[in-house]
Amino acid sequence: MRPYVFVNLAMSADGKISTRERRQVKISGADDFKRVDEIKAGSDGIMVGIGTVMADDPSLTVKSPELKAARRARGEDEHPLRVVVDSMARTSPDADILCKGAGQRVVAVSAAAPAGRVEALREKAEVVVVGEKGVDLTLLMHELATRGVKRLMVEGGGTLIWGLFKAGLVDELITYIGSTVIGGVDAPTPADGEGFVREDEFPRLELAGVERVDDGVLLRWVVKKEE
Secondary structure, three states, X not given: OOOEEEEEEEXXXXXXXXXXXXXXXXXXXXXXXXXXXXXXXXXXXEEEEHHHHHHHOXXXXXXXXXHHHHHHHOOOOOOOEXXXXXXOOOOOOOXXXXXXXXXXXXXXXXXXXXXXXXXXXXXXXXXEEOOOOXXXXXXXXXXXXXXXXXXXXXXXXXXXXXXXXXXXXXXXXXXXXXXXXXOOOOOOOOOOOOOOOOHHHOOOXXXXXXXXXXXXXXXXXXXXXXX
């Protein structure tokens, strides 16, 4: 048993999600920001990797007062459960994701994480140990399911997204393609990590929707499951 996992991201027209310095850039506009807030409010949990936390310091909170009120009316916290995948417990206890907005947080670490850093994080979040040297994403999904997460939104970064695809854990990929070019051989892409080698390893997608949003295009793909 695991949550339904969908990846939501914005990339430039040349397939980059940030600059080579991993500096966050504005790719989409107001309409897409509203869309993201809506799907965030409709999720049980939101997940990011430690690279995204260190580079962007996101809070992953719902922004709209109306959407927060609707969550409260359903008996939910204003913000979904926020999850950081952080094998070595490098998340700062002062990170926005741990400090801004009410609600629950989970930091997933490996058994190799330094004990002192783990204990510091326990002051701000629930820490779960899943995996020996790295976070076992499959086990983490089962942990989240036991906490009531049925629909999980993943916002990045590329290493985490690739790891989820490699583990066969992605059900849907939603990609906003903006009207700008970032460039750079070292600029991160939506699915970095080691990458697949053989063509028969490639996850296969089926296009489920195309929509013009702001000055770009929104694509929605569903992942084809093996028969």
